[in-house]
Amino acid sequence: MATASTPQPCTDPLRLRRRLGVQGAGFALLLLSAFAAAVYWGIAGERQEDLRAEARQLAATAASQLPLISHEFSEEGNARKFRNDREVLDLGDRRAQRVRWFDSRARLLQQEGPLPMPAAAGPRQRPHWQSWSGGLSLWQPVYTRQRSAGVGPPQLAGYVQVGLSDRAAAAELERLRRGLLLGGIAAVIVALVVGRRMLRQAFQPLQQQVQALERFTADTSHELRHPLTLLRTLVASGNPQQVPLLRRIDALAAQMGQLLDDLLFLARQEQGVSEGAVPLGGWCRFDLLELLDDLLTAYGPEAAQRGLRLQLEAPVGLQEMPLRGQPEQLQRLFTNLLLNAIRFSPPGGLVRLRPQLLAGHWRVELIDQGPGIAACNSERVFERFWREAPAQSGHSGLGLPIARAIARRHGGDVVVAAAEPGWCVLAVELPAVFTTF
Missing domain, CATH: 3.30.450 (Beta-Lactamase)
Incomplete structure (x- = not known):
């Protein structure tokens, strides 16, 4: 679609x-x-x-x-x-x-x-x-x-x-035309210089606030990693009689660590720095179709425990999907989408991945049979910490924002292509690279 x-x-x-x-x-x-x-x-x-x-x-x-x-x-x-x-x-x-x-x-x-x-x-x-x-x-x-x-x-x-x-x-009239042309060029140059100076002065406080917020998020996420690691170490060496409580603390610490990792990742993406400090020139070419097949194989058992089936619906004749980017980040993108579909799909449902080539872009549609997304929330689902129902738990609300950040980092996007009760389609678009591996 x-x-x-x-x-x-x-x-x-x-x-x-x-x-x-x-x-x-x-x-x-x-x-x-x-x-x-x-x-x-x-x-x-x-x-x-x-x-x-x-x-x-x-x-x-x-x-x-x-x-x-x-x-x-x-x-x-x-x-x-x-x-x-x-x-x-x-x-x-x-x-x-x-x-x-x-x-x-x-x-x-x-x-x-x-x-x-x-x-x-x-x-x-x-x-x-x-x-x-x-x-x-x-x-x-x-x-x-x-x-x-x-x-x-x-x-x-x-x-x-x-x-x-x-x-x-x-x-x-010829002199008038020349005068109007020269005057217009001079006026546009003056408007550019003056407008640029005024916009710089007007946006300077906003830019400083945004940079301060990004630094705060990155620094906070980095500084909290050490106490969480120490807490999990103490849990591992704790009293065996307190195993249930320690396991609960360990799970919460792991969840908080994952949340901090996600926040740090988003902060780096907004600053234009990819995780691991890999420059754009160091990206590699790989087969996206193989990555999708590996993901379905890896999460097939987890889906089966929930009574779900995972299926890859590649068009006939499609044997590879050449793509240039960072495989680790794109694996994280599709992992977030796949886990999100597994989490919200009812038992007995089917989660499908449908890749196709459209106008020089690879388009991968993830189709699930979950509760769907209201049309008014088709963009809000990509906001940080947003949840359709406040009572929802078990996830931080950062999976879709991270997926969109990775896609846009690679020159693409993630959108809600269709959503109705009992049916939802998330579409990932990425620029194709037609080269021979």
């Missing part, structure tokens, strides 16, 4: 601080990008509107000169004799403008300005805007009224076409 692994919460203050810093920088970058885009498009729209207003004004000025140009053109009688020896309009920047005058049949009468401008797309009875790479043009029809009539519909006198270069606006 495939289920999604639960996201692993970040409990390391240093990693949490880094994660918050990256998230804060990303949020600041998102806000700055939105602000820069709004500023840029706002200014670009204003520059475009300014260019259109200038084109309208130039078109109105050119339209006022159309009757004069038409009159001169009609007097010449031939367009080839009509010379452009004087300026009709006083164009401020001739390189950035161009004006064309047309008669009512869209024949070119006169033009001024050297700005390259595409030809008009035929006569249009309404104003028409045209953009091209390097400028903007406006085609404007010109209407007049007969002075003698004074009334009546206006008559089409001709057309004017004006063009303006947008290079100045484009250069300004």
Whole structure:
């Protein structure tokens, strides 16, 4: 039964601080990008509107000169004799403008300005805007009224076409883009530096407390080992008449010693140090399938005493499960899960181990017929000392937390895949290593 692994919460203050810093920088970058885009498009729209207003004004000025140009053109009688020896309009920047005058049949009468401008797309009875790479043009029809009539519909006198270069606006927008980009980069860097410093100051007390708690747990577990060992030695050499009491004391001392060992192991795992101080580079490759088979063989008699059966359900054709890690720790992981299933399964039940390969990960499901786990407790069972019922005894509540710590140490996880009354599935996922032994 495939289920999604639960996201692993970040409990390391240093990693949490880094994660918050990256998230804060990303949020600041998102806000700055939105602000820069709004500023840029706002200014670009204003520059475009300014260019259109200038084109309208130039078109109105050119339209006022159309009757004069038409009159001169009609007097010449031939367009080839009509010379452009004087300026009709006083164009401020001739390189950035161009004006064309047309008669009512869209024949070119006169033009001024050297700005390259595409030809008009035929006569249009309404104003028409045209953009091209390097400028903007406006085609404007010109209407007049007969002075003698004074009334009546206006008559089409001709057309004017004006063009303006947008290079100045484009250069300004380019400078704006560079400024926004450099300003955004500088703002993100400043936000990262300031945010990192603030997070460091804010997390420093928390990090000190966590480190102090981890040291306390490790030191306490280590220091209590000696008196427990001494107590068990005294029990072994005690009065034979007090054997029942001494055996009880010895059992309690052994249980307390195991509890301290578990606490010390968890503390070392949280500090990133594996038991036995074996570095990551010293891990070995081994066959997980063989380890599981050995575990079932070792705990088969104990399960049989409780009326249980242990079964390994490997897929057909699966002969080995290559894995890289520490066999002792992984043996402890599956031992904790197996003993937990044996402890809570009713007599006559069946405990199954089902290994399989899923998306480059080995997935081992441990299926028992115990009381199950409530959905609301699917994560709480991995908390230290947690028990579903306070009256439960015989175990410390550290087995599943240790199993999850070992799995995560190996790049995997342990989750409750399914749990119902009379049925529970714990899934262990570990990265597979496809090598030849």
